[in-house]
Amino acid sequence: MSYLESLRVFVRVVELGSITAGGRDLRLSPAVASNRIKDLENRFGVRLLNRTTRKLTPTEIGRAFFDHAQRVIDTLDEAEALVSSFSGKPQGVIRLTAPLGLGRRLIAPLVPTFCEQNPGVDVRLRLSDRNVNIVEDAIDLAFFLGQPADSTLKWRKIADAPRSLVAAPAYLERHGIPKRPEDLAEHNCLLLRYPRSPEYFWQLQTQSGPQKMMVGGRFDTDDGDVLRAWALGGHGIANRPDYEVAADLAAGDLVRVLPDTPPLPAQFGCLTPHRRLQDPKVRIFADFAVRELKKIF
Template sequence: MSYLESLKVFVRVVELGSITAGGRDMRLSPAAASTRIRDLENRFGARLLNRTTRTLTPTEIGQVLYDNARKVLAALDEAEAAVASHSGTPLGAMRVSAPLGAGRRLIAPLVPRFVAENPEVQVRLRLSDRVVNIVEDAIDLAFYLGQPEDSTLIRRKIADCPRVLVASPEYLAQHGTPDAPEDLKRHNCLLLRFPRSPEYYWVLQTPEGPRKLAVAGGFDSDDGEVLTDWALAGTGIANRPRYEVAAALRDGRLVEILPDTPPVAVEFGVLTPHRDLQDPKLRLFMDFAVRELKFAMG
């Protein structure tokens, strides 16, 4: 088992290009991950990785091991899924990703309940507002907000996620309340920004249909919840999912802006690279999540 686990660590280290990242993905410290790699190098009597201060790549022998180890691990996953399918008992680990806000508020609370019903399953939840490549990152199920671009993935819509423009009463008292979409151009808009970010503009629903509106501001972040915190602190106007700011709207810490021309709702759903969901744990978790979240997006 130790050899198999070392192979799993080695594969993730190569895929993520970092011993630290690969170890973290396998729930190991950098020191423990390095020990796993060293055990493999001792076993094969050869260096498996080329390390510099900035890069980590497999050696020629390391590449051979990586290519074959991936096949072995994939075959084991298929065997495990086949056995589970016949036995009717879901088992094994699955990697699940989700955007930060939705992951914390909507997905994370589901995990303990699902595992309590399926104790042989381990859920490894990865949260990020960045666009993930679920094939390269070896993700089994990826929850998303928006419109996925990869048409090769299996896509299942859960619900439309309403969005809302919000600011604090203090900000509005100081800067005024926008009366029309054009007024947003004169305000400090809080932006979600990172490479390949879709939010360099906001899309508002008007009587004439969806309208793209270029907005700008002095604050941006790659973490959506930071934008909510900034809005609460009175720094500007944020475009957030309604479920994320519902409590702050109810108690008056935030105020909804332009309710007659709100941001266009975005799709919330789940993606899988699997052409057939024969693995019981994936099918069960997807069905469980869809059922539990169907009415949680309002």
């Protein structure tokens, strides 16, 4: 492995705070990643990292070295992007992230086609319904439902994604059909929650404008597909994107609840750090994904 590749390992290990996590992100075993760090330390004759059984932190010289190494890697990536822009052949790795259900249904099917069209590009797709720190996790492109709060990121809207409140007929037979939004307080609402998530509410479209409804339920999850499964099992009312439950609604396995006051649609789009959008391979993938996804909405 070259010196520059060892620098990449060191930078990712420090960014992620773990040799295992840094190695995994670069598709290296913990042993190989650890050896790359040791090679750098032997090269300079200094300790770059303090290691304990629970924590890894850079030493004082390690922190200074990290700052310079990170600039070297950024400069190299920018140089590669410049060459790619002239050659017309994108090269390198694109790191993508998306919510679980959206990623499985809409983003994952795009990846093989894109890679076939662009053989010089590798794609790493990470799916999670939890908040992802795009900058810290070195994400190039993040697909997102909702309006992001971070103004330092560039937002590209793809479409409005309609949502519906849905439940299984069996649940409504047992517990009754809500007639007005306030009736949701008497029902088991299936919620998407995760540690440090904000207080949960549903915003419904009414004749007088958006209405915020505080809702609750006996159980929640951080996986949107689990919410859909619970709804199909007759365990409560879920607030899901239409693309996710369209087949269930068509089959009658789920029905819309309060169809005259549906949830506000979610904005569907992609996020990228401003600098990375200039990378041709990121821009090309974004254009490709937006073009294909607009066919669905």
